[in-house]
Amino acid sequence: MAKEKLTKEIKIPAIKNGTVIDHIPSRVTLKIIRLVDPQEFEHTISLALNLKSKKIGKKGVIKLSNRFLTKEEVSKVGILAPEATVSIIKDYKIKEKIHVKVSDMIEKIVKCSNPNCITNIEKVKTRFNIVTEHPLKIRCAYCERTMSRDDIKLN
Amino acid sequence: MTQNFKGRDIISIRDLSKQDILTILDVAKKLEDKPMPNLMKEKIMATLFFEPSTRTRLSFVSAMERLGGKVLGFENTEVTSVKKGETTWDTIKMIEQYADIIVQRHPIEGAARLAAEASSIPVINGGDGANQHPTQTLLDLYTIKKEKGKLDNLNIGFVGDLKYGRTVHSLCIAMSHFRTKLYFIAPDALQMPKSYLEDLDKKGIPYVIEKDLLKAAKDLDVIYMTRIQKERFPDPVEYNKLKGVYQIDKSLLNHTKKDVKILHPLPRVDEIKKELDDTENAAYFRQAGNGIPVRQAIIALVTGMI
Numbered sequence: 001m002a003k004e005k006l007t008k009e010i011k012i013p014a015i016k017n018g019t020v021i022d023h024i025p026s027r028v029t030l031k032i033i034r035l036v037d038p039q040e041f042e043h044t045i046s047l048a049l050n051l052k053s054k055k056i057g058k059k060g061v062i063k064l065s066n067r068f069l070t071k072e073e074v075s076k077v078g079i080l081a082p083e084a085t086v087s088i089i090k091d092y093k094i095k096e097k098i099h100v101k102v103s104d105m106i107e108k109i110v111k112c113s114n115p116n117c118i119t120n121i122e123k124v125k126t127r128f129n130i131v132t133e134h135p136l137k138i139r140c141a142y143c144e145r146t147m148s149r150d151d152i153k154l155n
Numbered sequence: 156m157t158q159n160f161k162g163r164d165i166i167s168i169r170d171l172s173k174q175d176i177l178t179i180l181d182v183a184k185k186l187e188d189k190p191m192p193n194l195m196k197e198k199i200m201a202t203l204f205f206e207p208s209t210r211t212r213l214s215f216v217s218a219m220e221r222l223g224g225k226v227l228g229f230e231n232t233e234v235t236s237v238k239k240g241e242t243t244w245d246t247i248k249m250i251e252q253y254a255d256i257i258v259q260r261h262p263i264e265g266a267a268r269l270a271a272e273a274s275s276i277p278v279i280n281g282g283d284g285a286n287q288h289p290t291q292t293l294l295d296l297y298t299i300k301k302e303k304g305k306l307d308n309l310n311i312g313f314v315g316d317l318k319y320g321r322t323v324h325s326l327c328i329a330m331s332h333f334r335t336k337l338y339f340i341a342p343d344a345l346q347m348p349k350s351y352l353e354d355l356d357k358k359g360i361p362y363v364i365e366k367d368l369l370k371a372a373k374d375l376d377v378i379y380m381t382r383i384q385k386e387r388f389p390d391p392v393e394y395n396k397l398k399g400v401y402q403i404d405k406s407l408l409n410h411t412k413k414d415v416k417i418l419h420p421l422p423r424v425d426e427i428k429k430e431l432d433d434t435e436n437a438a439y440f441r442q443a444g445n446g447i448p449v450r451q452a453i454i455a456l457v458t459g460m461i
Contacts, residue, residue: 116284118265122242137350142265143286144167146350 012046012061019069020087020094021062021077026050028080028149029060035076035154036064043067056083076109076154078102082136104130106138111153117143126155157182161459164271164278167287168325173332180297182452182461183445194460195224201254202228203246203270204281206262210421210443211281211291215258218450227254247273256458259283277457285321291420292325294449298442299377302416306330310374312338315381315401315426318345322420323381327351330360337362338371342397344388368400372410378403380419380426380439404428408436418442 024032026049038045043065053059069077069086077084078100086098106128112119119126119142127141136149157178165171171179200219204212207230216226243261247270250257259270260281267280267287282288300306311330313323317339327347330337331354339347339362346364355362365371372378383401388394402425403417419427419439431437455461 112265114264116262116264118243118263118269121263122244122269124265124269140265142268143284144169145264 012048012063014092015044015046015063015065015089016092018043018063018065018067018089020089021064022059022085022087023053023056024060024062024081024084025056026058026060029062031080031154032060032077032084033062035073036067036069041067072109074098074100075103075106079106079110079136079138079152079154080149082133102130102133102136106130109155110138110147111155112140112143112145113147113151113153114140114143114145117145119143157456157461158459160456162277163457164274164280165289165453165457166267166271166278166280168289168292168329171289171329176293176296176329176332179293179449179452179456180300182456183293183297183448184301186451186455187448191222191455191461193223194455195219195222195458198224198256198458198460199254200224200226200228200256200258200454201250202226202230202258202260202281203250204228204230204260205266206260207231208260208282211260211288212258214443214446215279215281215290215450218447219454221447222451222454224454228258243269244273247278250274251276256454279453279457282321285319287325288321289325290446290450290453291322292329293453294442294446295322295326295379295418295420296329297445297449298418298438299416301445302438302441303376307334309333309376310336310338311377311379312340312368312371312375313347313379313381314340314368314403316345316383317341317347317381319384320381323347323379324351326379328354331355331358335360336374338365338375339363340365340368340371341401342366342393344393345383366400368403368407369410372407372415373412375411375415378411378415378417380417380423382422382424382426402426402428403431405430405434407431408434411436 029049046063048061050058082102084100087094088096108125110128112126118124128138131137131139137146139146202212219226243266251274257278258281261283264284264286267283271278280287280289317323385394415436416438417436
């Protein structure tokens, strides 16, 4: 156990200030990193995939130096990876740990996967209701298309 | 109970509780038994048909006119400002000034919900793309109740294109309020989408997946036929092989309960042979007629006139 922890620390160096997103299912880790627009970001981003996790099998970890997530970004993490934790780091210490979760109603941040949905044709703010949380299934309030997490595209 | 309806929109069958459904069916029965030709006098219904649907439109117009109301509207966006790029929102904001109730048919899914959000007067969804057509579902329920005398303890068989059939999906959601057993009879390629089956599992509604209508026929109280469209099949050979299985004629009645009722949302092509039309089992034309009292009930309820 101690050996594994050591390996993890070598792979992903600690950050002084910023955000650590942990317990991300490996398959959605790259989707989450896109949220922070990595090309435009000037500070260090560390990323690890396929780490062993007792809870979720294989997990990903993202560490963002000098970057803090907005409320909307935290919601987006919650949709893609409700198991994830978001920790705010100040001076190498965890200042706050947020357990992200999906809210009852998702507004604006998700795009409907139905090309014939009115939200993809006219300028209409999207809105989705949660059908089930585990596994995540959401339903468009307009066209009623049900989407699972793998179908979800963020706006 | 009827007061709950005043000002409401009828957009999706999912918005209606079991009690809502029963209230609508109850009011429809009263209006059928005792017509009220002056109930909607001085009221105007706007029919906004962004795509043509003659039967749905005529049924709504007939329902309103038989209640003494007036109708205005269009059935072709070529003649409207939509052609000039007007949004649904703006169209509705204008029309709501002219009428007391709106019936909208639209080729885009979700357009009905958007119209309801824009409108200060009640909006009835007359079909939004492949999504919802709640008044069809309510008239289907009304027909089942009228033909069988109940909505509980029935075995209902859906036959044909269950994958793309909007009417099947909505009726399946509505029937899950009642103690029924559902039979989904279709080729694998056109079976019920998984999400609907999962909903039934969650609600504990028993169902059977079957390919062969004759195998299930003896159990059924209601057969809900739908049209299989050739273009839905990836392989035309498969279509030719299967199409006969889902076409029914009088010989089917040798395998069914004596009082089985056959429904169909119409139009039919060749899935129900004409020879069945004059049997007591054929309920599909009566079903179309039931659209009148059901739509009358909805119009009267949401405008608060009943």
